[in-house]
Amino acid sequence: MSRFLSARFADLEAYVPGEQPQDMKYVKLNTNESPFPPAPAVLEAVNRIETGRLNLYPDPEGRVLREKLAAHYGVKPENVFLANGSDELLNFFFMAFCDRERPVAYPAVSYGFYPVYACLYQLPRTEVPLREGFRLEPEDYCGIGKNIVIANPNAPTGRIISTDDIERIVRSNPDHVVMIDEAYIDFGGESCLPLVGKYENLLVCQTFSKFRSLAGGRLGFAIGAPALIEDLDKIRYSINSYNINRLTMAAAVATIENHEYYVNNSRKIQANRACTVAELDRLGFETLPSKANFIFTRSPQVDGGTLYRELKARGVLVRHWDRPEIAGWCRVTIGSREQMDVFLEKVREILREVG
Ligand SMILES: *Cc1c(COP(=O)(O)O)cnc(C)c1O
Numbered sequence: 001m002s003r004f005l006s007a008r009f010a011d012l013e014a015y016v017p018g019e020q021p022q023d024m025k026y027v028k029l030n031t032n033e034s035p036f037p038p039a040p041a042v043l044e045a046v047n048r049i050e051t052g053r054l055n056l057y058p059d060p061e062g063r064v065l066r067e068k069l070a071a072h073y074g075v076k077p078e079n080v081f082l083a084n085g086s087d088e089l090l091n092f093f094f095m096a097f098c099d100r101e102r103p104v105a106y107p108a109v110s111y112g113f114y115p116v117y118a119c120l121y122q123l124p125r126t127e128v129p130l131r132e133g134f135r136l137e138p139e140d141y142c143g144i145g146k147n148i149v150i151a152n153p154n155a156p157t158g159r160i161i162s163t164d165d166i167e168r169i170v171r172s173n174p175d176h177v178v179m180i181d182e183a184y185i186d187f188g189g190e191s192c193l194p195l196v197g198k199y200e201n202l203l204v205c206q207t208f209s210k211f212r213s214l215a216g217g218r219l220g221f222a223i224g225a226p227a228l229i230e231d232l233d234k235i236r237y238s239i240n241s242y243n244i245n246r247l248t249m250a251a252a253v254a255t256i257e258n259h260e261y262y263v264n265n266s267r268k269i270q271a272n273r274a275c276t277v278a279e280l281d282r283l284g285f286e287t288l289p290s291k292a293n294f295i296f297t298r299s300p301q302v303d304g305g306t307l308y309r310e311l312k313a314r315g316v317l318v319r320h321w322d323r324p325e326i327a328g329w330c331r332v333t334i335g336s337r338e339q340m341d342v343f344l345e346k347v348r349e350i351l352r353e354v355g
Helices: 040-045 063-073 085-097 113-120 163-171 226-239 246-257 259-282 304-313 337-353
Strands: 080-083 104-107 125-128 147-151 178-181 202-207 220-224 294-298 330-333
Touching: 040 246, 063 080, 063 220, 063 246, 080 085, 080 226, 085 113, 085 147, 085 178, 085 202, 085 220, 085 226, 104 113, 113 125, 147 163, 163 178, 220 226, 246 259, 259 294, 259 337, 304 330, 304 337
Parallel strands: 104 125, 104 147, 147 178, 178 202
Antiparallel strands: 080 220, 202 220, 294 330
């Protein structure tokens, strides 16, 4: 730290992204990317013509893409907000709606960026404990009288709550914004998007990074009441009005146009998830029920940190956190069949040698 950094950031603990080794020698199951490349039409969309226009600014309103998303989800373009990854969207949410008078609540075990933004904006925060088995109890949020962020399915647990439960939370906090982070909703879960037309205080956030194989393009979006979208835009235009670059915008339009390709990939991932969980069961692991493209699992024989390190030594990257509540566990992205076979083979080897 230099002596110039503003004192308000002295205690800020920054987010720690998952490892992104640049030599590609790992079977990478640590940051929930898709194992499948973008659809061929997406590569064509980011073609010489589009790259040849990089001298021109992109459309700050992202009209073409917002219309595509609106049509796809049966809403209006005024209901759609675009961000440079849903991480940026979360930043705009915290900046626009949260302050000392309107603090924020989120699950105590959830996406690691929520506490970072709360800390960045020096917000009083309520970290709501999960129940037995990392289950999120909707009652704990009903009438809480705070802004709320919930990842559904939750990360890193993979557990989901129903649209009815979300509706109870949204309805019981009419003077606060509820943000449902649906980064993993397309792996077998049910989206709460149909509630958007009914509630002015609901924002649903999704990303192109997981289901849509576009983590490198950085694109997230929110769907909500036009007034909330206007507020987010006010903040966005005050920070970076060209937050989505031209190539990503073109790639995203082609992605929506090729929805079936991604639905098919998701089916494969869900099948691989079922096979992986079945084999881990057989090996004595405990795995939480997951509706995401990852599983949260632990072995009675090998603790989470050891499993993570031993897998890494054998060329397989998974995610592990040292926080005591979850230190026994590892989060494993569900990749291709071949990747999961390597993962399981290494797990068996580790159980034989270390367990
Ligand atoms: C991956 C993830 C995000 C971030 O997605 P980007 O669009 O890549 O920024 C947001 N929320 C949750 C819960 C995630 O797991």
